[in-house]
Amino acid sequence: MTSARQAIRAYGDRRDDGVIQLSFTLPVPLSEKARxxxxxxxxxxxxxxxxxxxxxxASRHYTFFIVYARSPVVLDYGAIDVPEVRFKKLGFDALxxxxxxxxRRPVVVFGACTGTDTHTVGIDAILNMKGYAGDxxxxxxxxxxAHNLGSQVPNDELIRRAKERGADAILVSQVVTQRDVHKDxxxxxxxxxxxxxxxxxxxxLLGGPRVDHRLALELGFDAGFGPGTKPxxxxxxxxxxxxxxxxxxxxxxxxxxxxx
Amino acid sequence: MSGPFVQDADIARARAVAQEVIEPVFELxxxxxxxxxxxxxxxxFGMADAGPSGVPLPNLMTDRLKAAxxxxxxxxxxxxxxxxxxARSPLDAVERIAALPADRLGPLSAxxxxxxxxxxxxxxxxxxxxxxxxxxARDALRQEFPMAPAPHKYxxxxxxxxxxxxxxxxxxxxxxxxxxxxxxxxxxxxxxxxPHGATTEGYGGTYATQExxxxxxxxxxxxxxxxxRYIQLTNYSSGLCMAEIAFCAAYERLDMLLNDAMYGILFRxxxxxxxxxxxxxxxxxxxxxxxxxxxGEDNYITTADAYEAAHTVIASQFINEAFARRAGLADWxxxxxxxxxxxxxxxxxxxxxxxxxMLVRRCFPDAPxxxxxxxxxxxxxxxxxxxxxxxxxxxxxWTRQGIQLLGMMTEAMHTPLLADRYVAIKSAGYIHRAARxxxxxxxxxxxxKIASRAREVFARSMELLGECRADGLVAVIGxxxxxxxxxxxxxGKGLEGVIEKAPDHFNxxxxxxxxxxx
Numbered sequence: 001m002t003s004a005r006q007a008i009r010a011y012g013d014r015r016d017d018g019v020i021q022l023s024f025t026l027p028v029p030l031s032e033k034a035r036x037x038x039x040x041x042x043x044x045x046x047x048x049x050x051x052x053x054x055x056x057x058a059s060r061h062y063t064f065f066i067v068y069a070r071s072p073v074v075l076d077y078g079a080i081d082v083p084e085v086r087f088k089k090l091g092f093d094a095l096x097x098x099x100x101x102x103x104r105r106p107v108v109v110f111g112a113c114t115g116t117d118t119h120t121v122g123i124d125a126i127l128n129m130k131g132y133a134g135d136x137x138x139x140x141x142x143x144x145x146a147h148n149l150g151s152q153v154p155n156d157e158l159i160r161r162a163k164e165r166g167a168d169a170i171l172v173s174q175v176v177t178q179r180d181v182h183k184d185x186x187x188x189x190x191x192x193x194x195x196x197x198x199x200x201x202x203x204x205l206l207g208g209p210r211v212d213h214r215l216a217l218e219l220g221f222d223a224g225f226g227p228g229t230k231p232x233x234x235x236x237x238x239x240x241x242x243x244x245x246x247x248x249x250x251x252x253x254x255x256x257x258x259x260x
Numbered sequence: 261m262s263g264p265f266v267q268d269a270d271i272a273r274a275r276a277v278a279q280e281v282i283e284p285v286f287e288l289x290x291x292x293x294x295x296x297x298x299x300x301x302x303x304x305f306g307m308a309d310a311g312p313s314g315v316p317l318p319n320l321m322t323d324r325l326k327a328a329x330x331x332x333x334x335x336x337x338x339x340x341x342x343x344x345x346x347a348r349s350p351l352d353a354v355e356r357i358a359a360l361p362a363d364r365l366g367p368l369s370a371x372x373x374x375x376x377x378x379x380x381x382x383x384x385x386x387x388x389x390x391x392x393x394x395x396x397a398r399d400a401l402r403q404e405f406p407m408a409p410a411p412h413k414y415x416x417x418x419x420x421x422x423x424x425x426x427x428x429x430x431x432x433x434x435x436x437x438x439x440x441x442x443x444x445x446x447x448x449x450x451x452x453x454x455p456h457g458a459t460t461e462g463y464g465g466t467y468a469t470q471e472x473x474x475x476x477x478x479x480x481x482x483x484x485x486x487x488x489r490y491i492q493l494t495n496y497s498s499g500l501c502m503a504e505i506a507f508c509a510a511y512e513r514l515d516m517l518l519n520d521a522m523y524g525i526l527f528r529x530x531x532x533x534x535x536x537x538x539x540x541x542x543x544x545x546x547x548x549x550x551x552x553x554x555x556g557e558d559n560y561i562t563t564a565d566a567y568e569a570a571h572t573v574i575a576s577q578f579i580n581e582a583f584a585r586r587a588g589l590a591d592w593x594x595x596x597x598x599x600x601x602x603x604x605x606x607x608x609x610x611x612x613x614x615x616x617x618m619l620v621r622r623c624f625p626d627a628p629x630x631x632x633x634x635x636x637x638x639x640x641x642x643x644x645x646x647x648x649x650x651x652x653x654x655x656x657x658w659t660r661q662g663i664q665l666l667g668m669m670t671e672a673m674h675t676p677l678l679a680d681r682y683v684a685i686k687s688a689g690y691i692h693r694a695a696r697x698x699x700x701x702x703x704x705x706x707x708x709k710i711a712s713r714a715r716e717v718f719a720r721s722m723e724l725l726g727e728c729r730a731d732g733l734v735a736v737i738g739x740x741x742x743x744x745x746x747x748x749x750x751x752g753k754g755l756e757g758v759i760e761k762a763p764d765h766f767n768x769x770x771x772x773x774x775x776x777x778x
Binding site for chain 2: 058059060061116125128133151181209228
């Protein structure tokens, strides 16, 4: 839904001054010429009043710049459309209560780092008791039955075990992203999940530092969770998805913190 | 100062208990060998190439011997048999053994057996001498260009392409890094062979190969001379090829290796027996080559909670130390791992982190120690992240850490950009310079929060060590006490590569490295 036009520019220390900061490296030795190259680089980006605040030799052949400049870009904030929040995000106790009252059984969740990925930091943060940044992991919720299969789990094994237990949701964590290995592995997961008939019965979620909701949708997941995701974000999503499947919430319902 | 906090006698008691904990494991180690230990023996004899199909020759030979059911006598013995058959090169040796029909694999006369062993022992002695010469050349370069003062700033390169790694490593060294780690390709730890040659394709890192080690060490030798400051190189002796990697690293003059007695078991699900046996021989090689090992206790507190599991780090360090000393490593070679990982949302985390780091320093006064940066609670606000890392820099210099892996402000976002490393090195340099000697200026009060937390953690680690002694290390790992991970003795990968030694099993390198024979 769009509203009245509202022009905004970047805010440095005065309204509409357009000041932004950026840092980058150029593959040239530090010199006056390098500094000028940085300035021209920023000008080519469309920036004005470029101030190269710092130029340092990151090594003999590379120079690191910190730059402040003004951006002429004006954005109409009123024209930006994001789904409206209808539901407040529920905390630990409230979500457990909702599960108890509306679902009336524990919500079964399986998670793993699949393929060759050995980095369990992300999946552990979401599933383990401890959680992340003071936000409890799904294992801690009485309303969830969480299974963390760990790292280097073959996609097929994750799917098989989740299916056996009748999982409501599967979380795939992908940390290593070199040469898009996360995308290849995730596509393979989705294909295997489709072959096993999971879509529509089980919510398929993708998470990782280089994952966003759009990428996850492209790859065939129901949702994607990127950096900064709290376990409670994932917990809320899973519960709403299940309630929608159960017909207890309208399909178009939106809630605070849902991936966009 | 980093406390007394605890009595010397209590620390000595922890050490004695750890010794008892590892004793039963040594019974297992003494009676068994593994395919990777035997492959290392062949590499020590100079078998470095790969066969026509790209399979490393040591694998070809041990696979053949294992299939024939005779690897339990030792690859060195069969290498000797191949020599007696007139083998003129490693490939020739493999081919001759492979061509030998099963009925010709039986024992020789007692005299011929004796001669064969003496011949192979002589060759083993000269191989060890060659290794010693190469290590001495490295040590001479270190003497000529002394390292900067500790904490040594450790950074990681991870492009997947050894030549790009060299470019990044040189830049990091020029920016002030003291130690370069080349992260391995994801899941290399699960390969039961060491890939061959220079590699340019890796996922999340670069394959550890002998040739890649050589290329990187050569580049760092050049940087050492240009910067007049020795730059150290480290890699990973973990997974299914611990000892083979240790040999490749020793031969190519690496300075350090990640090498932990239990890490593979817990975090890579490698079989327990396999890991215990492999770590022993790998550490024997590290001891010979003057390689500093880095242990992985920091990983416990990225899976378990850093505040709750602090004692598991200390207990494991005592166990790792006991294994290491038993393998002949000196205290200066023990980069026992720990990290700055307590949830920053808690109050007083600087005090808690200081307490933990001081306790580690107090328990292991002569070990360099390896300090790891925050990762688990990193957020994508790079400015906060940078401040968070700087606190770890302060704790590192305060507690005289020998090795400090520098935190990256883009941790949890992407593999470090060149500039990320530069920024981390520059600020760590500042903090180290600003606060060096601070521990000598302040005495931590014995009745304060830091000391009482240290006493509490130490007491809990004593309890855990006691549990390990009473019930066995295997049982305690089975309970998930280390890193919240449960493993069983016969579970995990690589058990099929564990072989009970025959009574006449022959490994002349073990004889030399253990000093039972000169």
